[in-house]
Amino acid sequence: MAVKGWIEVNELHCKGCGLCVAACPQNVMSLDMDRLTPKGYHPVHLHAEGCTGCGICAIVCPDAALTVYREVPVKA
């Protein structure tokens, strides 16, 4: 089973610069053109399945707006 991850975007901090969109190895991130943050930017979101929780988006984020989670498989 593929590793499953997801991100949480702090919309107060996200400025929609798009550095994470360009850096995402799975190409599952994009700017959400239907939403605006309190500062008037389009925040980033996951537009498709496939996030692995690698955390590269958080490494390039200049505003530390992302929290990255990954599902840990439980051994039976």
Added chain:
Amino acid sequence: MVAPAPKIVYQRPASLATRVTHYCPGCTHGVAHRLIAEVLDEMGLREKTIGVAPVGCSVFAYNYFNHDYVEAAHGRAPAMATGIKRVLPQQTVYTYQGDGDLASIGMAEIMHAAARGEQITVVFINNAIYGMTGGQMAPTTLPGMVTTSSPGGRDVESMGFPIRMSEILAKMDGAGYIVRRSLHDPANIRKAKKAIRLAFETQERGLGFSMVELLSSCPTNWKLTPVDALTFIEDRMIPMFPLGDYKVNDEIANLRV
């Protein structure tokens, strides 16, 4: 079936304040702030760290960290840090300076702080331009680069050549750790974080003056998109400012963190 427990891969470091920065979208000042905060968290130094903020885009750095901060006069951050470190030698003291602050107005202070071997850490953000004042030519501006005060491009015949601070400071006997890193891609950001860690380790071990020069982007004044600005660092800045270790104390070179 038991639901898998989520693991946090990354979260905002505790040393970074919750306040939203005033930096433009995509400015890598934020990455540098984050790396410093992560290193202070990892080393457990937050309660005893004093930062010295410069004048420039990062003038409000004192608002963005959850530890003690003071604001220095333009270019005088190394002098102020010297005083703080000598009065409070147990504290960790670092300055955060841009290229206008460090390489132009503060040239005397940084040279003498390094020559004296002050036990301070300097994080030097080199974006080849004066950001706060509207994109004028800085001492680090690349030859031929168009800025508001060099509209025809920097002409080295009349305006001189860029100053390479890491190379100059590495010649100082008082320096213990002088390196240049870049913030243009994830691999280099990881290397930059390790360099900041080693710079603070240099200070904690009393091995002399430490400086990390970080090649940083300025999308607004370079008039590029945030992603193109990172490409500009890779294609134009790194050939002029080669990345590397310019002076590393033997004890730090053998340190594994």
